[in-house]
Amino acid sequence: MPALSRLVIAMCMVVLSLTAAPALAQTEISISSWVPPSHFLNKDFMAGWTQEVERATSGRVKFRFLPKMVASPGGHFDAVKDGLADLTFISHSYTPARFPLTRFGVLPFGGDNAEAQSVAVWRTYEAYCAKANEHAGVKLLTIYAHGPGIMYNNKRPINRLADLQGLKFRVGGGMAADVGQAIGATVLQKPAPESYELLSQGIVDGVFFPAESPVSFKLEKLLKYATEFPGGLYSDTHAVIMNEAKFNSLSEQDQQIVMKLAGDHMARLAGKAWDKYAALGQTAMRAAGIQVMKAPDALVAEVRERTSKFEADWIKEAAAKGIDGAKVLAAFHAELKKLEAGK
Numbered sequence: 001m002p003a004l005s006r007l008v009i010a011m012c013m014v015v016l017s018l019t020a021a022p023a024l025a026q027t028e029i030s031i032s033s034w035v036p037p038s039h040f041l042n043k044d045f046m047a048g049w050t051q052e053v054e055r056a057t058s059g060r061v062k063f064r065f066l067p068k069m070v071a072s073p074g075g076h077f078d079a080v081k082d083g084l085a086d087l088t089f090i091s092h093s094y095t096p097a098r099f100p101l102t103r104f105g106v107l108p109f110g111g112d113n114a115e116a117q118s119v120a121v122w123r124t125y126e127a128y129c130a131k132a133n134e135h136a137g138v139k140l141l142t143i144y145a146h147g148p149g150i151m152y153n154n155k156r157p158i159n160r161l162a163d164l165q166g167l168k169f170r171v172g173g174g175m176a177a178d179v180g181q182a183i184g185a186t187v188l189q190k191p192a193p194e195s196y197e198l199l200s201q202g203i204v205d206g207v208f209f210p211a212e213s214p215v216s217f218k219l220e221k222l223l224k225y226a227t228e229f230p231g232g233l234y235s236d237t238h239a240v241i242m243n244e245a246k247f248n249s250l251s252e253q254d255q256q257i258v259m260k261l262a263g264d265h266m267a268r269l270a271g272k273a274w275d276k277y278a279a280l281g282q283t284a285m286r287a288a289g290i291q292v293m294k295a296p297d298a299l300v301a302e303v304r305e306r307t308s309k310f311e312a313d314w315i316k317e318a319a320a321k322g323i324d325g326a327k328v329l330a331a332f333h334a335e336l337k338k339l340e341a342g343k
Helices: 003-020 040-056 073-081 100-105 114-132 174-182 192-200 244-249 252-260 263-287 297-307 309-320 325-340
Strands: 027-031 061-065 087-091 138-145 150-153 168-171 186-189 206-209 225-228 237-243 291-294
Touching: 027 040, 027 087, 027 244, 040 061, 040 252, 040 263, 061 252, 073 087, 073 138, 073 237, 100 114, 100 138, 100 237, 100 309, 100 325, 114 138, 114 263, 114 325, 138 244, 138 263, 168 174, 168 192, 174 186, 174 206, 174 297, 174 309, 192 206, 237 244, 237 263, 244 252, 252 263, 263 291, 309 325
Parallel strands: 027 061, 168 186, 168 206, 225 291
Antiparallel strands: 087 237, 138 237, 150 206, 150 225
């Protein structure tokens, strides 16, 4: 056979082998978010995590942020469960009756470091509370906590609980609402993205938020005073969840990769991002002229007295679900102390 003919045949065989090769299988996962696109939970935390997964799966798993949210902030659990989106993060405080066991990690004076608190919450919840299956119907990837809750208002400094008289605060619900009611504040439960409208229209006089939120929701010019409490006035937990059918559609290899990058790792990423933006928020608040003050000892004592029952109440609530609440709290505090010490 002439050399040229052999060369042509060889080239044809190469072309046939290439065209016969199966295309790279790729799964696209849609993300619905209920905070603005510029919020760090989207552009830093979630975007950073999705890039890690895409690299680890060699592009077999891809993510796409939807142009607008598919449900109300409080409706995102069911939206993912029903397949309207594949992935999201939810605030447990928006539907607190649905996730009562998460409350051990958001009690008043719980912690000043979001990274340590996030990892401690996840480890404790996974070890002791996951068996109650509060997130049934979706694939739970992780749980994390935001930084210490702060009391903001645009009327007056808060030195005693009596100074709350006549003030109305926007809260997300859950522990923030419970604390607000316990200390005698008038609270209105609304999702975080509605805060600007509520403040600008004078519907509320203040908000309960962590340090990053006034900047994230462009509230700096609407607030005048911030009162900080040791360990936070309250906290909130978020869960990152995925549609079960979408998760099950991934290969076993890619499921393992996703879960390796979820759990502890994902909780730590979220906590680090929250701490970073809390520090930036503190700087921005002061630059905007917000008067930031540490709660006086008398005020802290009043709040402690009013909220001291929350721990015992949670232990009873956990017992009703077959969970040893005292054991959970002890484990959480031990884990938090270890993480805060950098161990």
